[in-house]
Amino acid sequence: MSGIKEVAKKAGVSVATVSRVINNRGYISKETRRKVETAMRDLDYRPNQIARALLKNQTFFVGIIVPDSNHPFFSELVKYVEISANELNYKVLVCNSLDDPKKEEEYISMLRENQVDGIIMCSHTLDTEKYKKLSLPIVSFDRVISRSIPCVGSDNFRGGELATEHLISKGCKRLLHISGPLELDMLSNRRGDAFILTCMKHDVEYHFIEGARNKLTFEYFMDFITRELSSIELSRYDGIFCSNDIVAYALYIYAKQQGLRVPEQLKIVGYDYHSFTRMLQEPKLTTIKQPTDRIGRMLLTTLVRMIEKGDDALINNTLVDVELIVGDTT
Incomplete structure (x- = not known):
């Protein structure tokens, strides 16, 4: 079986250079990296992950806990976290809490018992004090837990502003x-x-319906829309901003069932622009795009910096920009 010395000899570089390529550390030119990776493939060389873990006192595993990986947004987010992790030689354990506090606690315990190097927390059913007491690096998605736990999310305020301004402009x-x-x-x-605030600024009449914490399925959202809107006269509104695209699509179906024409009588804006939205042909939803690729990468790289460089490397809470995508529903 070939070793690191054979790889270095075949690539024409030092053993230290091969080690830097394997561990993705320090500057490596593209040409040098190509030579080393080609030599590794030709010699079928596989770095000893156990030895690497023992040397650095790490497992090179991280956990991510999401409400439901079947939801298109979280499915995409996990994908980009995994892509970024692979680039940095980490593996990802994915856990679905299904918005159940007991399941979330059990998954946190399981990840700690398996000695993951850190956790990306996208499910938030527990009190913030429980997260603060965890003795390992954590990065939070969309919830500010404490000053010692970085948070990554999109600019939700700007997203709400863009959606509301767009409806008013129409x-x-x-x-x-x-x-x-x-x-x-x-x-x-x-x-x-x-x-x-945008409605008040433009002196526009507005109403607010709060969603419930429950399943993130289309069936649930369709039932929610039907139940919540059956008691109000939907035709009194000419514009509705929904908290996510699946709600927006459920609303579109419900409005058609009620005989309302979209967008002539009712304009609808969603939020997310994930794979579900992009696949829809009728209608093309007007929505606010969250860049899941950038969010996923930022979550993973922030966590790895905490793992490898300690508290001094903590990155401030990060908001990524959002974008209005105009479709057929406005």
């Missing part, structure tokens, strides 16, 4: 916002804050 005078659950202080709640 002539809407009576707006409704269907938010997510508000019992936790999530960054996504800033969408609703922006909606209210």
Whole structure:
């Protein structure tokens, strides 16, 4: 079996250079990296992960806990976290809490028992004090937990502002916002804050419906829309901003069932622009795009910096820009 010395000899570089390529450390030119990787493939050389882990006192595994990886947004987010992890020679353990506090606690315990190097926390069913007490690096998605736990998310306030301004620019005078659950202080709640402030700024009539924490399936959202809107006169609104694209699509179907024409009588804006939205042919939703690729990369690289460089390398809370995507529903 070939070793690192044979790889170095075949690539025409030093053993230290091969080690830097394997561990992705220090500057390596593209040509040198290509030579080393070609030599490794030709010799079928596989770095000893166990030895690497013992040497650095790491497992090179990280965990990510999401509410539901079947939801298109979290499915994409996990994908980009994994892509970034692979580039840095880490592996990812994916856990679905299904918004169940007991499951989330059990997964945290399981990840700690398996000695992961850190956790990306996208499910937030527990009190913040429980996260603070964890003795390993954590990065949070969309929830500010404490000063010692970095948070990464999109600019939700700007997203809510863009959505509301767009509806008003299209002539809407009576707006409704269907938010997510508000019992936790999530960054996504800033969408609703922006909606209210923008409506007040333009002296536009508005109403607010709070979503419940439950399943993230289309069936649930369709039932939620039908249940919540059956008690109000939907035709009194001419513009609705939804907290996510699946809610927006469920609303579109419900509005058609009620005989309302979209966008002539009712304009709809969603939020996310994930794979579900991009696959829709009718309608093409108007929505706010969250860049899941940038968010996923930032979550993973922030966590790795904490793992490898310690507290001095903590990165401040990071907001990535959002974008209005205009479709057929406005």
